[in-house]
Amino acid sequence: MESRAREIGAPSPELSQGSMARDKANPCELDQEKYDADDNVKIICLGDSAVGKSNQPQQLSTYALTLYKHTATVDGKTVLVDFWDTAGQERFQSMHASYYHKAHACIMVFDVQRKVTYKNLGTWYTELREFRPEIPCVVVANKIDADIKVTQKSFNFARKFSLPLYFVSAADGTNVVKLFNDAIRLAVSYKQNSQDFMDEVLQELENIDLEQKEEDQLDHEQRGSPKSLPPS
Numbered sequence: 001m002e003s004r005a006r007e008i009g010a011p012s013p014e015l016s017q018g019s020m021a022r023d024k025a026n027p028c029e030l031d032q033e034k035y036d037a038d039d040n041v042k043i044i045c046l047g048d049s050a051v052g053k054s055n056q057p058q059q060l061s062t063y064a065l066t067l068y069k070h071t072a073t074v075d076g077k078t079v080l081v082d083f084w085d086t087a088g089q090e091r092f093q094s095m096h097a098s099y100y101h102k103a104h105a106c107i108m109v110f111d112v113q114r115k116v117t118y119k120n121l122g123t124w125y126t127e128l129r130e131f132r133p134e135i136p137c138v139v140v141a142n143k144i145d146a147d148i149k150v151t152q153k154s155f156n157f158a159r160k161f162s163l164p165l166y167f168v169s170a171a172d173g174t175n176v177v178k179l180f181n182d183a184i185r186l187a188v189s190y191k192q193n194s195q196d197f198m199d200e201v202l203q204e205l206e207n208i209d210l211e212q213k214e215e216d217q218l219d220h221e222q223r224g225s226p227k228s229l230p231p232s
């Protein structure tokens with residue numbers, strides 16, 4: 001297994017510190033066709049700026065898009081996971097549709113110390129559902145190390161939409177491994193068991209198109225080749 005590969009149930013120190021190996025996305029990384037393959041899942045992170053989505057203390061500039069690559073084992077099968085992370089301020093320019101494209105799960109983060117980041121979850125969620133109406137989504141209350149009492153609070157947003165809520169500290173690692181493992185499982189199970197209605201429609205259109213092409217081809221061959229004519 002490569003150095004970045006980690007098994008579910010065998011948490012990586014990288015994961016627990018919220019600092020998985022990071023690759024600045026380059027164009028060939030962004031070939032999203034790969035997410036159609038069984039062993040690839042895409043998980044996106046959403047949330048306001050500075051809530052701790054990336055938690056890279058040494059990171060000075062924020063890239064518009066960062067991919068965190070991870071290898072997991074789910075039910076004995078190896079799964080390649082791409083976590084897509086973006087700078088929160090992108091919300092104000094409206095996120096590019098390709099960020100959501102083919103995503104299998106979403107991790108939505110807010111900062112327990114800044115109420116506005118909790119309030120903005122609604123906006124993030126609406127945008128998510130416009131693009132991906134069905135994918136599993138989990139909510140993360142981050143920075144609980146700063147105020148452990150918040151774990152006693154109930155956060156209605158998660159309850160209202162029946163979303164799992166995780167109390168996390170990316171700084172000290174609390175619940176980080178559990179969060180990522182659960183998100184990976186949800187992404188894999190979404191991919192295996194359900195499809196967005198739009199995915200199905202698109203697939204159906206593709207099939208019809210293929211069938212039409214095959215028919216046209218057959219017509220063409222039958223008309224063009226006398227050998228295919230029935231004997232008279």
Ligand SMILES: Nc1nc2c(ncn2[C@@H]2O[C@H](COP(=O)(O)OP(=O)(O)OP(=O)(O)O)[C@@H](O)[C@H]2O)c(=O)[nH]1
Pocket residue numbers: 047048049050051052053054055056057062086087088089142143144145146168169170171172
């Ligand atoms: N106390 C505490 N600070 C944290 C935690 N997670 C992140 N931070 C700090 O919060 C600040 C913002 O963290 P980032 O990971 O850069 O936030 P982000 O959501 O990726 O922000 P953008 O990339 O701008 O969207 C940094 O100074 C982190 O060190 C945490 O769990 N606890």
Ligand SMILES: [Mg+2]
Pocket residue numbers: 053054055062085086087088
């Ligand atoms: Mg970030």
